[in-house]
Amino acid sequence: MSETSASAAPEAREPQPGDRATGLGSWPGTDAREAARTIVGEVPGLPYVPELPARGAGADMVGRTAALLVDLAVEVWPSGWRVARRPGVEHRRAEELLARDVDALDEALGEAGARPPAVKCQVAGPWTLAAGIELRSGHRVLTDRGALAEFAASLGEGLRTHVAEIRRRTEAPVVVQIDEPTLPAVLAGSLKTPSGYGTVGAVPGAEARALLESAIGAARDAGATTVVHCCHPTPPLALIQATRPDAVAVDLGALGGPDAPKEVLDALGEIWEAGTELWLGVVPSTDPAAKPELDALARPALDLADRLGFDRARLADRAVVTPTCGLAGASPGWARRATSTSVELARAFLDPPEGWGY
Template structure:
């Protein structure tokens, strides 16, 4: 699972001066993080080339240990370490090879993005980094007893504080090296299960107790505040679960909420989902709308067909469609790790096409 060290990889690019760039309609598009394959440089070049407005640090989970969402989050921890057991990530007494690998992979991925931006010769409107949220991290790492960190509220708080400290350093480095504002995306795919108390115990015969909504909201709000204090220009919370806790995400103070619009049901979603989306939009929270398939469709859909769920959503909620151009960001439905590389590239470029079309709709729309 190890990756050969590349001494030619740059560690910084402080000489690149920021190039002012006027906002463009296609800037309101990005990806959600994961990417197919194992070539970090090719992934970074593609992301920078296809997303000139908001490129991101790609995740390449196909590389194995340390390259997945939880492993990358663990790589940011300060004064805490993890190791890999057959059951998954577990707290370690000191950093070992598993933890060092995760840290090295993250550093190389930042190098690759920095290098790709330097080759492109321009500073984007923003760069994005996705980070596992505190609840998904606590659910995805075990204590040395084998139970989830989630089962120990003291450990949850310790992990959240450690992650926040690491995030501060990470955001500062990205801002310094890219010369662009940094957008932080907190990934919380496990939050619905945390709230529902449906995560299994090590034996498989029981479940971990549900976390009260107020407690979940407070810790997530702390994470959002920490990201802002780290210098993040804005903070989005991403949950592609079919039933994300939209009201809680909004109440936690996120600047944006990222969802898989198809999984929610689009304009035909249940009334309570539509109400929650409408309240978020009305309150000024951006909606990151996952409307581009994240895996290869049998037949590539037409641009209008991809746009239709978002257009119908705006109509159903009673908002002018112009809100899609200034209070929404277009994304794939979820990460692209499961896609063919060709579709990953096409899906990414399609998000930009949609963002431009929302800003300047064709007459047929």
């Protein structure tokens, strides 16, 4: 940990009610240290490396994950991130920003004298990364099988190093959140070609599964547990579950909650039945018009458990409460409030108030 906390040598924190809550990564503003202090204070059970995309190129999801790549470099073009022959200003900036974010979490834990049960980091999954970076030809990395394999191997190697560093610095187990918001478009073949007139061919499910499994395997090789996050309204839940992550994170509202289509409910039920955790995004990730009541926020999760035929107590031991997505679009005040509300909901699922029907 940081020098300020090395002499304190805090003991591992005992589990507490409310620990089964966290955020999904992004945070408003540009001050990583302030973000990390808030995160450590509000979600002491599972704090995470903050992401601050308002800082610009290199702080975005694709750029910060590209900073983990080994022996591959990227640069910024008008169309976005592109493969480069050697690391330039933008690539080095992405590396520096990510290093600062890890420092910020480490320092915040040191200031708090805390060793949490686990800490979390977030990375773009291999398909979102390969869709978000162009080859020098202008085509997406995912259109070239050789380049795709090279990127996946490089990401895996970088991820192992990243996890090991976070574990060494924080002295806590690490959870790796693999973000795949672009995976549905990859599978549907709806991503645009450079001309804008055509679309990239759909990737077969078996191929998509194998590459996602490779990222999960890399995280596990480093001793981490994994959660695959896709807040798309139609995430490929069956495919994600087939990769055997430890948890699956969704935006419950975007799915339709208990009124989701039957195939979505069936997939959620199979995930839970298999013992995989569900991370349920139920707290608004942007400022709501009016402060939501706790029971109203809890209702979709309670109704989901009912529809799937599970005891509501399962929400206390096989679910994690989160905002619906990252908090970069929220005001600083709501980011803090959404985070503390997620913890309140996790406590309420463990010790439900009267009237919740447990």
